[in-house]
Amino acid sequence: xxxxxxxxxxxxxxxxxxxxxxxxxxxxxxxxxxxxxxxxxxxxxxxxxxxxxxxxxxxxxxxxxxxxxxxxxxxxxxxxxxxxxxxxxxxxxxxxxxxxxxxxxxxxxxxxxxxxxxxxxxxx
Numbered sequence: 001x002x003x004x005x006x007x008x009x010x011x012x013x014x015x016x017x018x019x020x021x022x023x024x025x026x027x028x029x030x031x032x033x034x035x036x037x038x039x040x041x042x043x044x045x046x047x048x049x050x051x052x053x054x055x056x057x058x059x060x061x062x063x064x065x066x067x068x069x070x071x072x073x074x075x076x077x078x079x080x081x082x083x084x085x086x087x088x089x090x091x092x093x094x095x096x097x098x099x100x101x102x103x104x105x106x107x108x109x110x111x112x113x114x115x116x117x118x119x120x121x122x123x124x
Contacts, residue, residue, distance in 0.1 A: 002013070002113040004012040004096050005115055009118030012086055018079040022096030022115055030074035036081045038092035039117075045095065049081060050105040059105045063082050064090075086122045093117040 003025040020036070035050035050059045052083040055102055058070050069082040079096055095118075097111035104110045 004098065004113060004115035006094065006096050006115045006118040008121060009094060009120045011121045011123065014086060014088055014122055014124050016086050017082070017084045018086065018120060020083065020094055020096075020120075021083075022079045024077045024079070024098065026077070029077040032101075033105060034070075034072060034079040035097050035099060035105060035111055036070060036094060037081075037097060037111075038090075038094045038120075040092045045108050046092070047106045047108070050099070051079065055112060083120070086120075088122050088124045090120060092120060092124050094120050 005023045005063065006020060008018060008020040010018060031053055033050060033052045036048040037045045038048050039045045047061050048064055049068055051070045051072055055072045064091040067085045072079040096115045100110050100112055
């Protein structure tokens with residue numbers, strides 16, 4: 001059973017920073033790509049960032065490129081999302097997810113395992 005637990009969300013002023021963490025259970029963490037998604041109230045879940053199993057390939061939504069950085073520590077079964085220059089429109093519930101064996105990095109439907117989410121609120 002795969003368990004993903006996010007932490008690090010909270011309230012921050014516009015222009016500030018937060019670092020999200022996602023701790024994964026299981027011995028196969030390093031075999032899989034990981035992703036971060038977010039969901040605004042009343043909207044569908046959207047792609048934010050993803051990283052391949054080795055950590056040497058990363059992918060970002062246009063809305064966060066240059067401000068957010070995804071990284072991973074396979075020794076600690078953890079993936080991170082460093083969020084800088086936060087904007088009020090970044091306010092959402094953020095989820096980490098483990099990708100399927102292959103396929104799109106961008107589609108939520110290609111991620112069979114999800115965490116419970118962590119709230120990020122950016123005040124103006």
